[in-house]
Amino acid sequence: MDKLLIEGGVRLKGEIAISGAKNAALPLLCAALLTAEPVSFTNVPQLNDIRTLLRLLADMGVKVAHEGSTVTLDASALTNPVASYELVKTMRASILVLGPMLARFGEAKVSLPGGCAIGARPVDQHIKGLQAMGAEVSVDHGYVLAKSPRLKGVRLFTDMVTVTGTENLMMAACLADGTTVIENAAREPEVVDLANCLIAMGAQISGAGTDVIRIRGVERLHGTTHRIMPDRIETGTYLCAAAATGGDVRLLDTSSAYLDAVVDKLMDAGCDIVSERNAIHIKGPQRLKAVSLRTSPYPAFPTDMQAQFMAINCVAEGTAIIRETIFENRYMHAVELQRLGADIKIDGNTAFVTGVAKLQGAAVMATDLRASASLVIAGLVAEGETLVDRIYHLDRGYEKLEEKLAVLGARVRRTN
Ligand code: UD1
Numbered sequence: 001m002d003k004l005l006i007e008g009g010v011r012l013k014g015e016i017a018i019s020g021a022k023n024a025a026l027p028l029l030c031a032a033l034l035t036a037e038p039v040s041f042t043n044v045p046q047l048n049d050i051r052t053l054l055r056l057l058a059d060m061g062v063k064v065a066h067e068g069s070t071v072t073l074d075a076s077a078l079t080n081p082v083a084s085y086e087l088v089k090t091m092r093a094s095i096l097v098l099g100p101m102l103a104r105f106g107e108a109k110v111s112l113p114g115g116c117a118i119g120a121r122p123v124d125q126h127i128k129g130l131q132a133m134g135a136e137v138s139v140d141h142g143y144v145l146a147k148s149p150r151l152k153g154v155r156l157f158t159d160m161v162t163v164t165g166t167e168n169l170m171m172a173a174c175l176a177d178g179t180t181v182i183e184n185a186a187r188e189p190e191v192v193d194l195a196n197c198l199i200a201m202g203a204q205i206s207g208a209g210t211d212v213i214r215i216r217g218v219e220r221l222h223g224t225t226h227r228i229m230p231d232r233i234e235t236g237t238y239l240c241a242a243a244a245t246g247g248d249v250r251l252l253d254t255s256s257a258y259l260d261a262v263v264d265k266l267m268d269a270g271c272d273i274v275s276e277r278n279a280i281h282i283k284g285p286q287r288l289k290a291v292s293l294r295t296s297p298y299p300a301f302p303t304d305m306q307a308q309f310m311a312i313n314c315v316a317e318g319t320a321i322i323r324e325t326i327f328e329n330r331y332m333h334a335v336e337l338q339r340l341g342a343d344i345k346i347d348g349n350t351a352f353v354t355g356v357a358k359l360q361g362a363a364v365m366a367t368d369l370r371a372s373a374s375l376v377i378a379g380l381v382a383e384g385e386t387l388v389d390r391i392y393h394l395d396r397g398y399e400k401l402e403e404k405l406a407v408l409g410a411r412v413r414r415t416n
Contacts, residue, residue: 002395004388004402006379008361012286014408018235018254019045019399020069020228024190026093027167028197028228029053032062032073033100034174035201037223040072044228045396045399051149052332056087056094059157065410083112085142091396095123096164099172102135107147113140122305125158125165132156133169133176152180153217161186162299166213167194173202185213188298189229189258197226205232232255233304234398235280236262237373240308241405243271244315244381245285247407250281261301265291269316274354290318290355295326307333307374314342315381316355324349333371336364340378340386361386366393373398380410387415393397 007090020043029050032039044050053069058064061079065072081101088094088111101108113123115255127137127144133156134149153176160167166186171194173180185191187209201224204216206288211224235254242249243266244290256263256275263273270285303326313320314337324330334344339362343354361384366372370373379386384388388394391414394401402412 001389002391002414002416004376004391004394005375005413005415006361006388007360008380008382008384008386010083010245010380010409010411012245012249012405012410014379015252016238016407017252018230018238018402019043021045021190021193021231022049022397023233024046024193025050025228026053027096027164027190027194027250028170029057029071029073030096030100031171031194031197031201033057033075033097033315034104034171034198034239034350035221035223036076037301038072038074039201040225042070042225042227044069044071045231047399048396049093052087052091053094054058056083056097058080059084059087060097062099081105083107083110088113093164095126096168097145098126099168100132102130102146102148103151103172103175106149108144108367110144112142112144113221123165125162126168126180129156129165129169133172133180135351143377151176151217153180155181155183157183158185159160161185163188163191166191169215170195170205170208170215171198173215174198174205174221176215178217178295180215180217182215184211185211186297187211189232195289197224200224200226201396228416229258232258233302233370235259236302236305237308237377237398238346238404239263239266239273239280239282240305240312241377242282242408243269243288244312244377246284246286247408248283250279252279254278254280262305264362265293269312269406276386288312288316288355290316290320290353291319303327303330306330306369307370310334310344310351310353311337311374311377313353313355314340314344315359317374319352319354322353324351332367333374336371336375336395337378339364340382343377354401360384363387363389366390368399369393376401376405380405410412
């Protein structure tokens, strides 16, 4: 199993390009199921989660052409309209095939994703929404079976803000009979990116980016070419790495437009950040100040940046209070950070992090994608060597991580 060996203590310096967003690419690739015409995507990140989804789509009969960062999907016919447990279990976002498959083919069979390291993460809202649109849904032997000759446009209200839930229902509604209104919709930029692509495919959608999205169903959608938006979480992660090391880094092909909450916190921590056209320039201070935060749906502070901010608070001056409100078990990185000498106390969904003058390198274990990123950041500032085990988590969501860090001067090496 691959591990990442990091020799800490280098100030990151230089320029790197940010990749396309994983969390935008996943629903967008599923949207290709909504049309019989080919759909092309550019700026697709080369990540394990993307490869898993492409394998799943190919397994279902979608023709996949993948060259570099361009992917063309042709879902003119599905030979096997089943999303099997083998592929779904490795990536929860596979549930995103449910809505489009049901809307276009009238039936779908998708394995339930099951639990994952950061909590139970049910899909009840996806199912409830499709049922409200007239689908017959049952769960049989671990599979969601959904049927409906044609979904009906209705008013939907989700119990909580759910990103993939909103995306699944928005995609399904594109081919429904009548108008669907999704209230309490997720406002994440990835939802807007998906809506923009669907509109280019002929869908009639308004309100994406607000908490009420209206979708007037159409008979069919057509092909298009869509460029995937920049990855705001990858951007935020490199901003944190630069901040923690007192670095001077320019991130290209990205924008601070989707990162207000994160940029604000980094400025509070003492960083100097300049937003440029399609780039962000950050300079970290000699020592960061502790910053407290509370995770919430967009546009508030993202749960996917919580672990990275815990890492920077480990070496900041003062005590930070972190509250995780989205997932119930998302502090698994805390014990690993403690192995590096961090001072962290957890009480339910609250973490108290008091900065120490120095972290010390040690062997640590990655537990999930963003937890792994926090360990890398901590390793970059720790004295001596940090060995991060189970970096397959990182390969799910960070394209060319060690290459990009090496460009910035970090001493990192993949070993096994
Ligand atoms: C997406 C992101 C993930 C991010 C998360 C929250 C993708 C592919 N993944 O995940 O990186 O951490 O948003 O910003 O975009 N919930 C239910 N029932 C449901 C759906 C959700 O109870 O049917 C709960 C979840 O358990 C969680 C909360 O709602 O507590 C938010 O989850 P959700 O927004 O759905 O997360 P994902 O879309 O899976």
